[in-house]
Amino acid sequence: MAEVIRLTGVSRSFPTDPPVFALSDVSLRVQQGDYLAIVGPSGSGKSTLLNTLGLLDKPTKGTYALDGIETTTLSDRARTRLRGGRIGFVFQSFHLLQHRSVVENVMLAEIYGAHPRRGRRERALAALEQVGMGHRVEFLPGRLSGGERQRTAIARALLGGPSLLLCDEPTGNLDTGNTAAVLDLFDGLREQGLTILVITHDDEVSSRAKRRLRIVDGLLHEDS
Ligand code: ADP
Ligand code: MG
Numbered sequence: 001m002a003e004v005i006r007l008t009g010v011s012r013s014f015p016t017d018p019p020v021f022a023l024s025d026v027s028l029r030v031q032q033g034d035y036l037a038i039v040g041p042s043g044s045g046k047s048t049l050l051n052t053l054g055l056l057d058k059p060t061k062g063t064y065a066l067d068g069i070e071t072t073t074l075s076d077r078a079r080t081r082l083r084g085g086r087i088g089f090v091f092q093s094f095h096l097l098q099h100r101s102v103v104e105n106v107m108l109a110e111i112y113g114a115h116p117r118r119g120r121r122e123r124a125l126a127a128l129e130q131v132g133m134g135h136r137v138e139f140l141p142g143r144l145s146g147g148e149r150q151r152t153a154i155a156r157a158l159l160g161g162p163s164l165l166l167c168d169e170p171t172g173n174l175d176t177g178n179t180a181a182v183l184d185l186f187d188g189l190r191e192q193g194l195t196i197l198v199i200t201h202d203d204e205v206s207s208r209a210k211r212r213l214r215i216v217d218g219l220l221h222e223d224s
Contacts, residue, residue, distance in 0.1 A: 004031065004067055007026055010064060036197045036211045045217070047168065053066075090153055090165065094141070096153060102136050123159055123160075128155045145178065147181050150171075150173075158194075165197070
């Protein structure tokens with residue numbers, strides 16, 4: 001099995017006074033198709049870890065290989081390209097543009113990569129089919145339920161065929177029924193070989209993952 005994530009001795013400190021040690025000597029290996037949930041109290045380093053894995057932030061110490069590519073020595077430009085091609089992000093507050101249709105919102109995911117314009121709409125429509133939103137492609141986000149908004153955001157994250165889906169409290173704004181639908185969707189995506197990492201406070205969400213990890217004061221532990 002291919003290794004998607006290899007973090008080795010990763011620390012991230014912020015040079016405040018006094019300094020904050022948001023991640024301390026974190027090591028983590030994730031195989032293709034893994035499904036991980038990360039839980040931890042507020043301020044424990046969850047977002048810092050997600051930003052690090054998503055190449056939005058850089059460790060102050062240690063190494064991070066994504067799909068076998070060492071990222072800490074890459075230029076900013078190369079990191080951005082790698083992020084655009086291999087990582088999809090899903091957030092608690094869907095971040096959809098209110099005056100753009102569902103399909104336009106998904107198409108916007110390709111703006112930042114080196115993707116050909118040709119076929120963009122078709123790729124967006126295929127991603128929307130994949131998340132069960134094929135019947136809502138011309139809707140504006142304001143007319144969608146919370147679950148439909150999040151499925152649109154997931155379709156946007158899937159555009160470009162990422163190897164890793166990083167989710168920060170993806171069900172935090174959803175009721176029980178919509179949470180269940182999103183979790184079913186994650187199960188299906190994982191069966192198709194996608195690697196999923198979810199930060200969550202919700203036991204229902206973490207219990208669906210294959211691996212559960214806990215972060216406290218920047219230290220990461222795996223529950224066995
Ligand atoms: P969580 O997502 O688990 O709530 P974060 O990863 O956001 O935690 O933050 C971990 C710690 O790092 C917190 O103490 C937070 O205040 C601190 N921190 C996060 N970002 C910065 C920053 N840019 N500058 C200084 N401290 C930060
Ligand atoms: Mg956070």
